[in-house]
């Protein structure tokens with residue numbers, strides 16, 4: 001299938017472009033940075049309606065995988081207009097253009113639309129984001145579904161394993177610091193279900209095979225771990241020194257508010273996509 005991946009210069013979108021190009025004809029949409037080697041790229045700012053329309057007319061994809069976002073929670077907190085532009089406006093513009101051209105939209109969202117007060121959130125659990133990033137991504141979900149009611153929203157948990165571009169995945173960041181023999185401080189009261197891009201790509205394959213599927217899907221990894229436990233698993237999987245890991249509490253955090261537990265229940269994806277995420281041990285071994 002011919003697909004367009006936005007955010008193809010980013011951590012998740014870049015890696016998905018490489019993985020999905022094994023089975024699909026992939027074009028990557030980028031704005032400032034580069035798509036991975038071997039991926040055909042087009043440049044566009046998604047907040048500009050005319051540019052988005054012209055890009056879709058040119059590429060003529062059957063489906064768009066929308067990974068572009070302002071995904072840095074601290075920047076979103078400080079620059080709310082920019083968060084609104086890159087997360088809400090860009091998604092609305094893209095979704096409207098997809099509907100106009102009869103293109104299926106798969107929009108990537110985040111576990112951080114949840115408030116963090118309970119474990120294993122389901123697709124119908126109440127959302128209550130505690131930081132501007134999560135709020136802007138929730139508005140992005142609403143914009144996608146308003147403009148493209150048949151869209152699929154994939155809420156992805158913390159990304160680990162191999163990424164693309166200058167930002168590191170959660171495991172790459174820890175591994176990099178441990179290899180540099182630097183201490184790594186991690187919260188023991190913050191829980192996630194980390195997932196790797198290959199598992200996300202497998203879910204996207206399954207969604208693309210079923211054109212009638214719509215609505216929300218949660219894509220989380222197989223284990224719920226605290227950040228500190230996650231650091232221990234990274235060290236163990238890669239044979240690095242876990243003695244450099246330091247325990248801390250979220251109470252010591254000074255930046256944007258953080259959600260405590262945004263672990264995801266993946267029952268719908270497992271049942272309707274015949275999908276399961278890779279074991280964490282395997283996911284963690286891949287990285288830069």
Ligand SMILES: NC(=O)c1ccc[n+]([C@@H]2O[C@H](COP(=O)([O-])OP(=O)(O)OC[C@H]3O[C@@H](n4cnc5c(N)ncnc54)[C@H](OP(=O)(O)O)[C@@H]3O)[C@@H](O)[C@H]2O)c1
Nearest residue numbers: 007009010011012031032033045046068069071086110159
């Ligand atoms: N990383 C995680 O752990 C994680 C966890 C859960 C969900 N997610 C979701 O996964 C998606 C990708 O996140 P990421 O971590 O890969 O972020 P990232 O590395 O910062 O990449 C985001 C990409 O979006 C592009 N972009 C932003 N605004 C744009 C605009 N107006 N027009 C065109 N392109 C624009 C940027 O392109 P340029 O750099 O070329 O300007 C960048 O390459 C997001 O939806 C995020 O919410 C990520």
